[in-house]
Amino acid sequence: MNETSCFHCGLPVPAGSQHSVVIDGAERPMCCPGCEAVAGAIVAGGLDNFYRFRDTPNQRPEGDDPRDTRWDAFDLPELQQQFVRDWQGGGDSGLRMASLLVGGITCAACVWLIEKHLGALDGVDRVSVNASTQRAQIVFDPEVVQPSQLFAELARVGYRPAAATAANSEELIQQERRAALRRLGVAGLGTMQVMMFAIALYFGEATGIDAQLERYFRWVSLLVATPVVLYAARPFFSAAWRSLRSRHLSMDVPVSLAIGLAYAASFYATVFETGDVYFESISMFTFFLLLGRTVEMRARHRAGLASGGLAQLLPLTATRLEGGEARPVPVAALAAGDCIVLRPGDTVPADGEVIEGSSGVDESLLNGESALQQKTVGSRVYAGSVNGDSTLEVRVTAAGQSTRLSAIERLVEQAQLEKPQQVALADRIAGGFVAVVLLAAAAAFAFWWQVAPERAFWIALSVLVVTCPCALSLATPAALAAATLRLQQLGLLVAGGHLLETLPRLTRVVFDKTGTLTRGEPRILEIQLLRDGWTEQRVRDVAAALESRSNHPLARAFRPWFNKLQARHLVIHTGCGIEGQVDGVGYRIGRPDFAVTEPAEQPVGEGQWLLLGDDSGAVAWIGLGDQLRASASAAISRLRTSGLALELLSGDQSAEVARLAKLVGVDEYRAGVSPEEKLERLRSLQAGGDRVLMVGDGLNDVPVLSGADASVAMLSAADLAQSRADAILLNGDLRVLPDALELAARSRRIIRQNLTWALGYNALALPLAVCGLVPPWVAALGMSASSLIVVLNALRLSRWTSRHHVAGDIIPMAAQTAR
Structure with missing residues (x-):
């Protein structure tokens, strides 16, 4: 392509055109704003590999308005291969599923907003948003709606959509982490600095302070608190604006009102030298909320960084036979009918049939069987398995999206779409509470405007501050953060935000055998x-x-x-x-x-x-x-004592499954179970009313880990299995599982205590503030004290210990073995 041709569509570039896009480190000419917008979207979406692999130039977008073509690149079939696939859950309906990353998700209200907004579009069959991974899966009819419309609608409601590729996932995580740390740092430094001036103002008001010095402290406090409000607290204002636009009252609405009005009142009091200032309360409030959200973000990122998809199990290249010579080629270039060579230790890149040689193949990631499967001429081999001790020649029968590995990935996505959605208790209360607070503040302002206009604003502000849902906002995340930290110290890394809420409601635990109950x-x-x-x-x-x-x-x-x-x-x-x-x-x-x-x-x-x-x-x-793990029998005994039903599902075909089940005390067991059968069994249990915890290890457990109400993967499991699980067992000690159930039950009690205190405090303080009996500075102290009580109560979870003794990990008994 010469320099005067558009890099995107290939048409001539008009003389004097200034349109260009930097692709692969070089500035590429574009013929019009449309091509520039489409190419820019491709590069910004991390999909610039598209230009390396395309065979012909693209069509020029219709129209020259970049706003109309901002997302059009994602309608190209070549790009859709990376994040759109056929939806298997609808039979032959022609539906497709898009996997998108959505930047800007902060809470359960964001999930609600996205699902409701996209679900209302014509042609969208279902929407599932995972707040932990910030991933949206959208099943849609391509005859009615295109991916570009999905991107545009997400952007219209204030989110940052991107194709769900591995590169985009890591980039989104890094961006979110850096932004959160910057905001937390600004809020923390601001809080420390402004508190020093606030102490001087508090004591000065009680003992007397020079007026000029008081003005100085106020102006310095204003300068320090301004970056906290305008930068660190910006996510609260953005989320509140989104919720108001969608006509949904989230917790961020009164939080933003309290911060904004308190800042405005303090700004007014500082400039006009009248009234009180609340810069320290604003900064501290913002810091505590950001700290809770940052802890939650870090927990889900630990799992998110390990999630790269099933494609990472495949090699980048394969050895293909061409004219009797073995040549390395990209795995993406393989097609049905190609002949490939598998040397000992090679990962099988595609499904195929052995045409020469015999060898043992490790298929444990696919079927859970620990022993090598012997393959001879005519035997089938599957992508993702590992060749053992001899060289094989294989004829490819299925590659890419047609392999068994891709079928398991589709099972995973289908299970994730149907995963039960857990909503925090505070968010369920928030809608009504927020409405009551706003109405009370408005009513107080209207009443006092008639009685004493000079007091109306300050009393309304006192109502908002004293009943500001800081304690209510912290009630759940503070307890969850403390419990999550304690579980990590015990050896269970929590990756799913709903886990602690789900554990106390479980009725059944399903175990895998190899690598889970055994070492x-x-x-x-x-x-x-x-x-x-x-x-x-x-x-x-x-x-x-x-x-x-x-x-x-x-x-x-x-x-x-x-x-x-x-x-x-x-x-x-x-x-x-x-x-x-x-x-x-x-x-x-x-x-x-x-x-x-x-x-x-x-x-x-x-x-x-x-x-x-x-x-x-x-x-x-x-x-x-x-x-057998030393902790298996004790853990299962404690789980049974707690009233849970227990079951063993294994891909192993041997009689060891029955013997092991009897040895550890599991009455229900099934051997030789495929991934499809495991998922089918899970769904039948859930249809019967069971809430299931799945504990597994290996790729064949991934669909069930995704579809279970709660799931735990062993640290030795494949990265993919870990990333799909709600928690990862770090030390291999299964006795952590009943510990987690006990701690989750205690966490639920602490959350209810916090919510009871927060609501009780607000119920008591609200009428006092409306009556004008609580000045703003007392309201600020009351809000801070209420929040402190909630945090201290939650911190009790960080010191929780089980009543049961924890010991070693190996049973040195030949009789207690499993295969």
Whole structure:
């Protein structure tokens, strides 16, 4: 494309045109404002890779008004591939689903506003907004409404929409974090400085102060408080304006009124040297509210940064066979019918069928099965699984959006859309309370305007300040922040804001097996010697030497003894075992009929048994298994005692599921359950009235983690599973789960105490303020004291301890194993 052609549409650029956009670090010419706006939207949306991969120039947008084409770029099919997909929940309805990031979400009222506003558009079937991840999922009819209209409507109500790509997600998080810290810093510094002057003014009023010095302190306080109001408190004013435009009274309305009117009154009192000033109350109020919101933001960002989508499980490139030669190509270039090579350790980039070779493939992320699945000619392999010990040639049968991995992603999105929406108790009370406060202030002003006009404004201000919902605003977030911090200290990282509200209402807990109730790591459980002159240590060393170059998961059981002996001439027999020489002697380890010609009788016991043999016969039986977590039995016992129903769902096909369920005391269990069947079981439980907590590990648990009322992922789980869960168990101690239930119940009691105090205080203070018995400075002290009581009561949760003793993590008993 030459320099006189429009970089976007390819048409000639008129002489003297000043339209251009910086793309890939270079300034690209544009022929008109329309192309400039569309290209600018593509770059601003983090989708500039579009220009690298397109085959032909785009069509020129109709019209030259940039305002009409601001979001038109998102209607391009090439861009929609990155954030729009077919909606599977509606059958053949032709519906599609767009995943958008929405900047500017601050509370549950924002979620309500977005869902109501977009839900009212023609062609929009359903809308689900997650305040924790700031992600909106919108199911729409492309024949009626286009993505550009969704972007435009979100922008019209004051939010910042963007396509939900990994780059955009991280950028949004970083922008929000930096802005929150800047505002909190300004509010904190302002509060500290203005409080020093406020103390002088308080004591001066009581003991006497020089008038000139008083004016000086007031003017300095005004200068310090102004950035707090105009910059740090700006999110409250913006949210209040949005709620008023949507005809919905949120908590931000009286908060903004109180800050704005108190600042205006203080400004008036300072300039005209009359009345009282409240700069310290304004700054402190703003700081406390921002602090609570910042703590909440940090908690959800810990999960948000780990969320990159299922696509991150795939490699960037694959090895494709072209004319008998192996060449690396981008995974996006693979298509059905291509032949690819998978070497040991490679991640499978697409679904396919083995056409040459045999190998074990680790599909644990997809089906929960810990053992390698043996693949031979004709076997199916799936994207996201990992090739084990031998090279395979595979013919691609499905790539991109057609793979099983993408099907699981669609299940995740469908489950998230149907996830129960939790609304904070304070927000449910706020609408009526806010209306009462505003009406009371207006009524007080009208009454006193007739009786004593000079007192009307100050009494109305006293009503707003004394009943300002600071305590009510802090009642829930302060308790949740303290409980969240305490749970993190106990080993549970909370990522979903609704978790603490949901936990006390649960009726059932569903567990995964591998990596959840068990440690997810094979270990040597028992060695039975079959020949004199051998010791268990010698058996471990020889076996470790043979397994040292194997990619099989069971080889990890011998890792502590690697490099003690060296093996030579190693040969891996897929599905059978390994042979090699150690100290000049030939050995075999694996299946009994592979290790020796006439194997001895296999021991009776749980776990998987390998036989070590040499040319003279069998040497020893080695029992391997996955150890049960030491905390599993105690945790399940406490959960059962609390009245919860317990269930085990596992992708493992072995009889170990039934044995493990009986061992830990779980009556209901299901083995060999696919991701689809897990989600179906969850929905049937919820349809029957159960509120379900899912505890899982691995990709096959992700749809259920997303769809459950509450969910917990183990720290060892895939990043994707962690990001979809409401909490992450950091230390592997399952006894934290019943601790979390106890703490959540106590948190709910604290929240109710805070709300009772806040509402009771306001109910008592409101009539006194309306009657003119509470001067503004007393109202400010009362508001601060009320908020302090709420915060101190909430801080009791940070010192909460369970009555149950917490101990180690491993049960060193061979009988307590699981596979």
